[in-house]
Amino acid sequence: MTTSETPQGTTAADGALPVSVVVPARNAARWLAECLASVAAQHPAEIIVVDGCSTDNTVELATNAGAHVISDGGRGLPAARMMGARAATQDTLALIDADVLLPEGALKALLDEFTAGHYDGLQFGLASRPDEEEYWAQALAWHHNHSRVREWFCVCATLMRRDVLLQLGFDESFRSGEDVELRIRLQQAGARLGVSRKTIVGHRFSGGFDTARDQWEQDGAGLARTAAKHPSRAGWMVALPLLATIRGAGLSLVLAPRYLPYWAGFLGYNYRSMVSEWMHGTRAHP
Missing domain, CATH: 3.90.550.10 (Spore Coat Polysaccharide Biosynthesis Protein SpsA; Chain A)
Known part of the structure; x- marks a missing residue:
């Protein structure tokens, strides 16, 4: 370039x-x-x-x-x-x-x-x-x-x-x-x-759980905004938290079962934040 x-x-x-x-x-x-x-x-x-x-x-x-x-x-x-x-x-x-x-x-x-x-x-x-x-x-x-x-x-x-x-x-x-x-x-x-x-x-x-939750919510909001700005990548962006959870939870199950609850929070808060961003954030800030 x-x-x-x-x-x-x-x-x-x-x-x-x-x-x-x-x-x-x-x-x-x-x-x-x-x-x-x-x-x-x-x-x-x-x-x-x-x-x-x-x-x-x-x-x-x-x-x-x-x-x-x-x-x-x-x-x-x-x-x-x-x-x-x-x-x-x-x-x-x-x-x-x-x-x-x-x-x-x-x-x-x-x-x-x-x-x-x-x-x-x-x-x-x-x-x-x-x-x-x-x-x-x-x-x-x-x-x-x-x-x-x-x-x-x-x-x-x-x-x-x-x-x-x-x-x-x-x-x-x-x-x-x-x-x-x-x-x-x-x-x-x-x-x-x-x-x-x-x-x-x-x-x-x-x-702290608040730190983890903030990370998950920021990730979800960023993915939602990126998907809105780049529609050709939207499917991949929407699927990413689920794919990451499947892979991460699988590795955790084998290597570190104590982190399985982490992945439940990761998945839930990522998608909650994505939905919230689509409903409010990206509409408010096109």
């Missing part, structure tokens, strides 16, 4: 990786300092934290870490990522969520793979883990570690060409699932996307 609509970024300082790291963060104080420390250790050209009107000390932590902090004005995650991309000075972006930890040398390793493979977008491999010894955190991490989602391009820990992202952009009407919808448009535009099998980063999940 080629584009010439976006000006070239500035040159990175000597010794710095020519990457602008964008970290969206809303009430992320629990994880942010550790995330930013792992990012700073990679020596990127700049770190941009886009604050989502946090009520905790997210901004203070980001400032103390030496990040350039801007506010998304409460416009949501897709808008925050686009604001970070527009503010960036480098031609390559690293979109890193606050619940991600980068091992030493990981950013350079992925950048080398990104450059050699002529990618437009390349995601780190994700190794999920619970942030506490609690059922729902463990279940979420187990799901992600045993799911085919690990092989799908998303943006919680990803390198992207800045010009490509600015050209196509996230749909800022989405509350969640914006990465799935963007992936469809990137593929339609002929972008080269991938998920690294060599460079792995940590991805953390917090506990």
